[in-house]
Amino acid sequence: MNTALWDVYARCYDAVARLRPYEKMVLEIAREVPERPGRVLDAGCGTGNLTRALAAKHPREIVAADLSAAMLRRSQRKNPGATYVRADLDGDLAEVSGVFDVIVCGHVLYALADPARTLATLKSRLAPGGRLVLTTPRAGARMGPIVREHGILALWRFILPLLVVGVINARILRTSSYHFLTRDELSGLLGAAEIRPTYSGQSWLAVYSTGPELDLTNGSRLS
Numbered sequence: 001m002n003t004a005l006w007d008v009y010a011r012c013y014d015a016v017a018r019l020r021p022y023e024k025m026v027l028e029i030a031r032e033v034p035e036r037p038g039r040v041l042d043a044g045c046g047t048g049n050l051t052r053a054l055a056a057k058h059p060r061e062i063v064a065a066d067l068s069a070a071m072l073r074r075s076q077r078k079n080p081g082a083t084y085v086r087a088d089l090d091g092d093l094a095e096v097s098g099v100f101d102v103i104v105c106g107h108v109l110y111a112l113a114d115p116a117r118t119l120a121t122l123k124s125r126l127a128p129g130g131r132l133v134l135t136t137p138r139a140g141a142r143m144g145p146i147v148r149e150h151g152i153l154a155l156w157r158f159i160l161p162l163l164v165v166g167v168i169n170a171r172i173l174r175t176s177s178y179h180f181l182t183r184d185e186l187s188g189l190l191g192a193a194e195i196r197p198t199y200s201g202q203s204w205l206a207v208y209s210t211g212p213e214l215d216l217t218n219g220s221r222l223s
Ligand SMILES: C[S@@+](CC[C@H](N)C(=O)[O-])C[C@H]1O[C@@H](n2cnc3c(N)ncnc32)[C@H](O)[C@@H]1O
Pocket: 006, 043, 044, 045, 046, 047, 048, 049, 050, 065, 066, 067, 068, 071, 087, 088, 089, 090, 105, 106, 107, 108, 111, 112
């Protein structure tokens, strides 16, 4: 998808954020993030809902990156304390410096040119003992179960922006270059990771952790 479409998506994306399954997913992601982490990165921050959940963990520093300037502006309004970077996750992330104790990447992987390459880049940016928490829509994901879990009657107040989201998602689904992964495919890309369903069973939540910090003087693990 080109940047212009993400910029349009930014105007209506927060209709999704009002869906109960999305709220539950944000809480599930937050539960995977330790209290008071050091540096955290929200990779593909969108309108900043995960950035806000990260901020509530009181990290030393939050960096929020996205390709879409419109998404970044919205996130910045919600989370003025974060550092914002316009960055393309299809690249080598040169726009973002350093390593992170926690990286979250919510519903971005499916839209990237080469998920394996981006995952390798994100993993290379984890500090020793760091953690990557990601969500991504699964193969065959549908809106129906999400809407039903929210409650169809409870939708009426924000039905218009949701319809726009539906149109954009339909466009995504018609484009073959998006990556909706099975659990095995995601597991193959991530390596040793805990993977479970989230978002009314329509997405995967994966947690990948690097090992504890290595003591390079004698090769043993630091506790
Ligand atoms: C479906 S939204 C998810 C936003 C947010 N992470 C969340 O969970 O609510 C996908 C986000 O990925 C961003 N994105 C798509 N392709 C990207 C790329 N190549 N590099 C960086 N961000 C990208 C979009 O601009 C958009 O903000």
